[in-house]
Amino acid sequence: MEAIDSIRINFNQDQLFLLNICLGFLMFGVALDLKFDAFKTILKYPKASFVGLTSQWILLPIVTLILILVFQPPTSMALGMILVASCPGGNVSNYAVHLAGANSALSILLTSITTLGAVILTPLYFTYLAPFIPGAASFESSIQLNATEMVITIIQLIVFPLALGMFLNERFPKLCKVIQQPVKTLSMIIFLGFVVVAIYSNFDNIVNYLHLVFLLVLIHNGLALLTGYWFARLNHLQENDARAVSIETGIQNSGLGLILIFNFFNGIGGMALIAAWWGIWHLIAAFGLAMLWGRAKTKPQISDN
Numbered sequence: 001m002e003a004i005d006s007i008r009i010n011f012n013q014d015q016l017f018l019l020n021i022c023l024g025f026l027m028f029g030v031a032l033d034l035k036f037d038a039f040k041t042i043l044k045y046p047k048a049s050f051v052g053l054t055s056q057w058i059l060l061p062i063v064t065l066i067l068i069l070v071f072q073p074p075t076s077m078a079l080g081m082i083l084v085a086s087c088p089g090g091n092v093s094n095y096a097v098h099l100a101g102a103n104s105a106l107s108i109l110l111t112s113i114t115t116l117g118a119v120i121l122t123p124l125y126f127t128y129l130a131p132f133i134p135g136a137a138s139f140e141s142s143i144q145l146n147a148t149e150m151v152i153t154i155i156q157l158i159v160f161p162l163a164l165g166m167f168l169n170e171r172f173p174k175l176c177k178v179i180q181q182p183v184k185t186l187s188m189i190i191f192l193g194f195v196v197v198a199i200y201s202n203f204d205n206i207v208n209y210l211h212l213v214f215l216l217v218l219i220h221n222g223l224a225l226l227t228g229y230w231f232a233r234l235n236h237l238q239e240n241d242a243r244a245v246s247i248e249t250g251i252q253n254s255g256l257g258l259i260l261i262f263n264f265f266n267g268i269g270g271m272a273l274i275a276a277w278w279g280i281w282h283l284i285a286a287f288g289l290a291m292l293w294g295r296a297k298t299k300p301q302i303s304d305n
Helices: 013-031 036-044 046-071 075-086 093-099 104-132 136-143 147-171 173-201 203-234 239-250 254-264 269-294
Strands: none
Touching: 013 147, 013 173, 013 254, 036 046, 036 104, 046 075, 046 104, 046 203, 046 239, 075 104, 075 136, 075 203, 075 254, 075 269, 093 104, 093 239, 093 269, 104 136, 104 147, 104 239, 104 254, 147 173, 147 254, 203 239, 203 269, 239 269, 254 269
16 A cells, blocks of 8 residues: 555535535536536437447546556555546536537537436446456445445435526526526635635645646546547547537546545545546646637537437
8 A cells, every 4th residue: 555545635524514515506507507408419419429428438437447557556546536537527518618619519418418327327337447446455444335325415416406507597597697607606716715725724645645646637637538539530520529529528527526535435535636636637638628629610510410
């Protein structure tokens, strides 16, 4: 067991409760942009939808396992990589796709489906993939999770806020237009404020181990973006669809990952540092890529994809 495997980043119950509220409020803000009609997009883009879901649900976990076997990172970091790969799409992917001049409707559809699917797939993937990690047996007492409790937590923190936001958007669109921007701004300020406090409280651990996390997350996230893009292109998707699939595969809801780590995995330091740095880096990478692509936006195309 390496040094990073033994550290713990702990939060008391009040801090955990606040973090849970922050994520729920953030997801509610995101949902104010969504409508139930978004799910009808799958009828318009059946092939692109299938490719996007395959990239995120199948290829990303496979790439993650291969990366772990090649680089052999400390066990706790490898577990964090698996958890991140098991999480649904991140809540800023739709905006990044918009900036990239890509297929926003497809992005919203993929985000919605993977988020709802996380209720089952996140605990399922982690449970079955974790044993493939070398040394995972030494963390057995820390990573044995109650799948039912995790499902309930995901429903409370993601599905319920999403459903509430989408319901308000559907039934009270004028109200949503009024509160949408203030809710988004407030939720982001609250969440970033919490992150700053969390970083300050665990500054020593972050400084001591960030060098181990930085390169691994950079490669992991880069491969996720590349996998999504080239898998889409190999399946003959249009450029704007491939860009959407790439960003959806590369942006994962690491905020959910952090909450699960603190609620169910005893704040294992390596896991928390991977999820926390992924949350920072995927924004830099995705928005950088989106701005680059946005300079040469593709024309909106309608096809049988």
